[in-house]
Amino acid sequence: MKSVTVNTPGGLDNLVITESETPTPKTGEILVAWHATSLNFHDYLVAVGGIPVANGRVPMSDGAGEIVGIGEGVNNWKVGDKVMSLFFQNWMDGVPTLPKMMFVNGETINGFITEKSCVPATSVTKMPDGYSYAEAATLPCAAATAWRALMVEGKLQAGDSVLIQGTGGMSIFALQFAKAAGAKVFATTSSPAKAERLKEMGATAVVNYKEDPKWGKTIYMLSNGGVDHVLDVGGGSTMKNSIEAVKIGGHISSIGILGNGRKGEITFPKLFFKHIRLIGIAVGSKIMQEKMVEAINISGIKPIIDKSFGFEKLATAFRYQETGQHFGKIVLEW
Ligand SMILES: NC(=O)c1ccc[n+]([C@@H]2O[C@H](COP(=O)([O-])OP(=O)(O)OC[C@H]3O[C@@H](n4cnc5c(N)ncnc54)[C@H](OP(=O)(O)O)[C@@H]3O)[C@@H](O)[C@H]2O)c1
Structure with a gap:
């Protein structure tokens, strides 16, 4: 059976196809024939070596497939x-702890761009009714994050x-969940064409974050406070603009670092005078x-x-992700 692996030190030219024997499920495990995965920024970092992983690691945190073997028990x-x-193989319920977050698929353990693998029977959930494998493979990272935040x-x-920001997979799921729950959605994007699509999907107002550097204030005005x-x-x-955009007593989920945002400055009095609840997700x-x-x-x-x-x-799919042309999710299916 085939898998794609990341060769040290990573880089899109170091993604190689490797052959191995189909494993047999041990006690408590299932053997899954995986049929689809989807791209997340986290997977990109693993692939290019931004998150160093063991040589030969199978990347990709999202997988959807069919059970083809069952272990004892x-x-x-x-x-x-x-x-x-699941994104975290061990986080079943309750608050996050280090042991629950130790096993990250496609990073600290093998992920799902593979024809088959054995995983603990506890580490998968049902797919939604009527979903294809490709559709289900969009959910475990991007959609679950949007779901938790909201x-x-x-x-x-x-x-x-x-307020959702940009038109990547996580943000578009957030728009869909928010609309389904009866909430009003404001959005930012760098593209006029994507702004039209956001409006078609029900966004009340869309601001171009490249043309309007003070987009946080604009969203604050458009949303009446x-x-x-x-x-x-x-x-x-x-984050500076997010703090501007949120209302007094509002909530901000810190989710990503797009646009080279690993570090930055925030004005703390704005945080506490606005009574903002800020949580990392x-x-x-x-x-x-x-x-x-x-x-x-x-x-x-x-x-x-x-x-x-x-x-x-x-690698071609990651190169496409790098262009930022996408709206929603990019998938691989086999
Ligand atoms: N913490 C978590 O659990 C978690 C889970 C999932 C994702 N994330 C993070 O969330 C972020 C989005 O993930 P994703 O998978 O949805 O990524 P993605 O699909 O690659 O999103 C890329 C899109 O984000 C927008 N974008 C890029 N730079 C931006 C900026 N400076 N300001 C606003 N939008 C910007 C662009 O949208 P436009 O083309 O419309 O401008 C771009 O097309 C990433 O940082 C990712 O690591 C975190």
Whole structure:
């Protein structure tokens, strides 16, 4: 069977196809034939060596596939069940702890651009009803993060307002979940064409963050005194504006570092005089993913897939992601 592996020190030219024997599931494990994965910024960092991994690591944190083998002691799954991965193999429920976050698929353990692998039976959830493998593979990282930010940490209520930033996979899921829950969505993008698509999907107002460097103030005005929730994807490159955009007593989820935003300055009095609740988010637990799947089954939300590539085209897919042309998710299916 084939897998794609990252050769040290990483880089898109160091993604190679390797052959290995199909493994046999041990006690408590299932053997899954994976059929799709999706691209996340985290996977990109692993692929290019920005997050150093062991030589020969199978990248990609998202996987969807079919169970083709069952180890001893596994009673809750059967051959033929369609499943999708978790971002953190061990985080089942409750608050995050180091042991729960130790095993990150596609980083500290092998991920899912592989034809088959054995995983603990506890480390997958059902796919939403009627979803293809490619659709399900968009969910475990990007959608679960948006779900947690809005519904778990934000405790979103109908009538709330939400600011999403850019048109990557996580932000587009946030728009869809927020709209389904009856919230008003404001958005930023660098592209006029993408702004039109955001409006078609129900965004109330869209601001171009490249043309308007003070977009936080603009969103504050457009939303009549700030939004209830901000999903910040740029860290140092966006947090100042996110703090401007949020309303007094509002919530900001710090999610990403796009735009070279690993570090940055914030004006602390703005944070405390606005009584802002600021929380860092790293995906979520299995129970959060299961609740998200239930909500998707009820709401009928389908992911926006921008482009699909084949198994051998991982580097090509990452090069496409680098251009920033995509709207929503990029997937690979086989
Ligand atoms: N913490 C977590 O658990 C978690 C989980 C998922 C994702 N993330 C993070 O969230 C971010 C988005 O992830 P993703 O997978 O959705 O990425 P993605 O699909 O690669 O998103 C790229 C898009 O983000 C927008 N963007 C780029 N620079 C921006 C900036 N300075 N300000 C605002 N928007 C900007 C662009 O949108 P336009 O073309 O519309 O301008 C770009 O197309 C990444 O930093 C990722 O690491 C974190």
